Amino acid sequence: MNSPYQHQGSGQKIQKQLLTDWYRHLEQAPERGEKVAYLFISGNIGELLQACGFHLVYPEVNALQCGIKKVAGPNILAAEDIGYSGDVCGYVKNDIGLMLSGNRMPHGTTLPKPDLLVCNYAGCATYLRWFEALAEFYGAEMVVIDVPYLRGTEGPTAEEVRYVERQLRELVAVCERVAGREFDPAAYRQAIDRTVRSEDLWVQILESARHRPSPIDAYFEAVFFMAPIYTMRGTQGCLDYYQAVAKEVEERIQAGMGPVAEEKVRIVMEGPPAWPHFRKFWEMFKKWGAVTVASTYSKVGGIWDLGFRHDPDRPFESMAEYMLGCYTNRNWAMRSQLIRGYLEDYGADALVIHSVKSCRSFSVGQADLREQFIREFEVPTLFIESDLADPRYFAEAQMKNRIDAFFEALEHRRLTAGV
Amino acid sequence: MNRLERLIDEARREVEDNTFAAVRAWKEEEPGRACVGFFPVYVPAELIWAAGALPVAVWGGGDRIEVEMADARVQSFICSISRSTLELGLLGHLDFLDGMLFGSLCDVARNLSGVWARNFPDTFVDYLHYPQNLRSEAARGYYREDLERLGAALGGITGRTPGAAELAAAIDLYEEQRALLRRLAAVRTEEPWRLGLEEQQVLVRAAGRRDPRRHNEVLREVLELLPEREVRHKDGVRVVLEGSFCEQPALELLRTLDQAHCFVVASDLARGLCWFKEPLRRSDDPWSDLVEAYFVHAEGSVVRHFSPSERTERLLARVRDSRADGVFFCTAKFCEPAFYDFVLHKRALDAAGIPYLAVEFEEKMSSFESIRTQAETFAESILFFADEEATA
Numbered sequence: 176m177n178s179p180y181q182h183q184g185s186g187q188k189i190q191k192q193l194l195t196d197w198y199r200h201l202e203q204a205p206e207r208g209e210k211v212a213y214l215f216i217s218g219n220i221g222e223l224l225q226a227c228g229f230h231l232v233y234p235e236v237n238a239l240q241c242g243i244k245k246v247a248g249p250n251i252l253a254a255e256d257i258g259y260s261g262d263v264c265g266y267v268k269n270d271i272g273l274m275l276s277g278n279r280m281p282h283g284t285t286l287p288k289p290d291l292l293v294c295n296y297a298g299c300a301t302y303l304r305w306f307e308a309l310a311e312f313y314g315a316e317m318v319v320i321d322v323p324y325l326r327g328t329e330g331p332t333a334e335e336v337r338y339v340e341r342q343l344r345e346l347v348a349v350c351e352r353v354a355g356r357e358f359d360p361a362a363y364r365q366a367i368d369r370t371v372r373s374e375d376l377w378v379q380i381l382e383s384a385r386h387r388p389s390p391i392d393a394y395f396e397a398v399f400f401m402a403p404i405y406t407m408r409g410t411q412g413c414l415d416y417y418q419a420v421a422k423e424v425e426e427r428i429q430a431g432m433g434p435v436a437e438e439k440v441r442i443v444m445e446g447p448p449a450w451p452h453f454r455k456f457w458e459m460f461k462k463w464g465a466v467t468v469a470s471t472y473s474k475v476g477g478i479w480d481l482g483f484r485h486d487p488d489r490p491f492e493s494m495a496e497y498m499l500g501c502y503t504n505r506n507w508a509m510r511s512q513l514i515r516g517y518l519e520d521y522g523a524d525a526l527v528i529h530s531v532k533s534c535r536s537f538s539v540g541q542a543d544l545r546e547q548f549i550r551e552f553e554v555p556t557l558f559i560e561s562d563l564a565d566p567r568y569f570a571e572a573q574m575k576n577r578i579d580a581f582f583e584a585l586e587h588r589r590l591t592a593g594v
Numbered sequence: 595m596n597r598l599e600r601l602i603d604e605a606r607r608e609v610e611d612n613t614f615a616a617v618r619a620w621k622e623e624e625p626g627r628a629c630v631g632f633f634p635v636y637v638p639a640e641l642i643w644a645a646g647a648l649p650v651a652v653w654g655g656g657d658r659i660e661v662e663m664a665d666a667r668v669q670s671f672i673c674s675i676s677r678s679t680l681e682l683g684l685l686g687h688l689d690f691l692d693g694m695l696f697g698s699l700c701d702v703a704r705n706l707s708g709v710w711a712r713n714f715p716d717t718f719v720d721y722l723h724y725p726q727n728l729r730s731e732a733a734r735g736y737y738r739e740d741l742e743r744l745g746a747a748l749g750g751i752t753g754r755t756p757g758a759a760e761l762a763a764a765i766d767l768y769e770e771q772r773a774l775l776r777r778l779a780a781v782r783t784e785e786p787w788r789l790g791l792e793e794q795q796v797l798v799r800a801a802g803r804r805d806p807r808r809h810n811e812v813l814r815e816v817l818e819l820l821p822e823r824e825v826r827h828k829d830g831v832r833v834v835l836e837g838s839f840c841e842q843p844a845l846e847l848l849r850t851l852d853q854a855h856c857f858v859v860a861s862d863l864a865r866g867l868c869w870f871k872e873p874l875r876r877s878d879d880p881w882s883d884l885v886e887a888y889f890v891h892a893e894g895s896v897v898r899h900f901s902p903s904e905r906t907e908r909l910l911a912r913v914r915d916s917r918a919d920g921v922f923f924c925t926a927k928f929c930e931p932a933f934y935d936f937v938l939h940k941r942a943l944d945a946a947g948i949p950y951l952a953v954e955f956e957e958k959m960s961s962f963e964s965i966r967t968q969a970e971t972f973a974e975s976i977l978f979f980a981d982e983e984a985t986a
């Protein structure tokens with residue numbers, strides 16, 4: 176049967192192709208004598224490393240994929256077997272477990288070893304510990320880009336930007352040495368130029384959730400929409416992807432179509448998803464007609480909806496600004512302000528906090544945030560706990576009960592308030 | 595109780611007092627005195643002192659506190675020091691503090707700074723960023739500027755912005771203290787039976803909340819009295835204790851180790867108060883001396899990025915230098931940084947054939963029997979293998 180819609184699903188198709196090509200190139204890199212850099216998502220500097228000739232591996236993305244494909248559990252156990260505690264980040268353990276079993280991803284790709292570990296230390300101290308371990312296990316060189324945590328609520332200071340920018344410039348020399356080729360400033364600039372265009376489209380997609388009904392789920396769908404802008408920003412493929420998704424979203428708006436049959440509750444989500452039980456987790460919200468209209472997790476790699484854009488005329492400086500501004504590098508006053516803004520701007524009815532045990536960077540302070548939103552701002556707030564990698568921490572029945580009770584109460588409140 | 599025991603006992607009572615009565619009394623002794631608290635692991639105490647305030651290590655409530663209010667603000671899977679410290683604040687036990695400082699040494703400490711700022715809106719709360727890219731030529735300059743910024747901010751609350759002269763004098767004072775603490779540690783290395791681990795540690799912890807001028811006197815006196823102490827040589831094994839750089843084990847746990855004849859001859863206990871293993875190199879620029887303290891003199895620890903091999907080599911060197919027979923990993927429950935470090939250290943120890951034992955502790959722990967048994971078994975196995983080797 177022919178779909179009455181022209182654009183639905185086209186983004187997904189492109190993304191699939193992009194990822195297939197990406198992994199194929201990556202896998203073949205060693206044969207071609209090309210170098211591989213590992214780096215993190217938050218505040219990543221993909222454009223810069225690609226302009227130095229590196230193929231990129233994002234261990235967090237591998238962990239996420241292993242989570243969804245349900246192989247994170249065994250990987251985590253393998254890491255625990257060599258001494259990792261039950262209480263450390265599951266992403267790290269997944270990666271170590273993956274390495275121990277030969278780095279074969281669930282989709283079949285064998286990941287090449289790192290020639291350079293670029294620890295873009297933005298927002299998470301575990302990043303340092305993670306790459307220190309990889310440096311030890313692979314015997315690979317590690318560099319840190321030190322990104323100071325933000326103070327105050329005004330965003331980064333000029334000194335902070337200068338400090339990070341200096342380090343990025345220093346990094347170029349390291350990359351040239353390891354990659355054995357010169358950095359290509361023109362390619363870097365060009366990539367940044369494409370980045371900016373992708374960023375505009377990405378913001379347009381995120382902001383479509385202001386519509387009623389929202390055409391997208393800004394959490395359960397956005398976490399897939401965000402993949403290209405976090406991993407292959409600056410490439411033509413990434414730009415093509417966002418053009419396709421923007422059309423898809425536009426079409427949904429025209430048709431009054433959204434992620435659930437009938438939008439009943441609009442929520443803002445804070446915290447990462449439960450990857451190992453993703454579908455189940457989403458269903459628990461869908462059944463109440465709950466649609467996420469804004470989320471913080473879709474901003475882990477960078478925040479553009481507050482106005483920031485990379486700048487091809489200031490490629491290093493704007494990269495530094497970008498790194499400093501990513502979500503978990505913001506202090507709690509800023510995070511809370513951002514969430515409050517989302518609740519208002521997107522006309523949300525409630526806040527849902529999903530606190531994951533793995534990630535202290537996200538979680539420490541979330542319980543306090545709940546206190547603040549309930550008591551100070553009087554926003555209905557649901558607090559649930561599980562994990563983003565470790566399937567053992569998902570207590571399905573308990574989670575479901577809490578979610579049901581919350582939405583029931585919300586519904587009741589609305590009925591009695593007559594809204 | 596003789597003089598030596600009285601001095602130690604007094605320190606013990608002060609460090610066990612969650613109401614900080616002695617610190618409050620100190621503050622009231624003279625008008626204009628100020629106190630600035632700091633969460634572990636490290637904050638340059640001399641900067642606080644130079645700004646005219648007493649640096650107060652606020653390092654949890656130990657086993658003498660029920661975490662209730664903080665429960666609603668920090669989840670149960672986070673280390674207990676973060677929870678009990680917050681509880682101390684919410685109980686009003688820290689209301690004498692004029693400010694509270696946090697550093698970027700782990701995400702828990704970092705995020706706690708925001709929780710603190712929200713829950714205590716009238717307190718001055720600041721945050722110091724410790725550079726982790728030690729190769730960068732920009733790192734020292736950045737850190738220095740941050741120290742100067744913090745100095746000025748502290749000056750804002752005390753009315754005394756530290757200049758070079760004040761800072762140099764404060765560094766002198768704390769250098770003296772660190773030298774005394776190192777001498778105390780050396781007693782443990784040489785003759786662990788002369789000074790209990792618990793006794794040593796109450797004197798270290800007291801350094802985190804006493805007027806340094808007074809505490810230096812006490813330390814000097816203790817060091818004078820120690821050689822005269824009547825003691826008996828005890829047999830046991832010598833271990834390096836690793837992993838307690840932030841949250842501190844209960845004093846009872848430390849006593850248990852001595853009783854199990856598992857003698858800690860070097861440790862990273864209370865790392866932030868004694869992070870430098872030698873005197874700082876001094877120049878005519880005290881700001882730069884503080885910078886170098888962190889960049890050059892900081893002993894290997896997971897709270898600062900080192901190349902993994904360097905950190906491990908330093909642990910092996912600590913084992914060698916203290917002539918230890920093994921390593922005792924003593925890690926706070928839920929302390930992620932320590933857990934990551936453990937795996938790398940363990941590999942190196944396995945390769946070097948150095949025995950180790952790993953235990954976890956919590957502030958609230960009340961029974962130490964299991965740790966005692968493990969420590970005894972560990973000690974016995976080391977002695978047994980040593981005998982075997984000797985007879986082989």
Ligand code: SF4
Pocket residue numbers: 235264265266267298299300301302533534535536537
């Ligand atoms: S602690 Fe959080 S941000 Fe850091 S690596 Fe783990 S999941 Fe990622």
Ligand code: SF4
Pocket residue numbers: 634673675676699700701702703840841926928929930931932
């Ligand atoms: S005990 Fe460990 S996890 Fe907790 S604050 Fe200290 S260093 Fe961080």
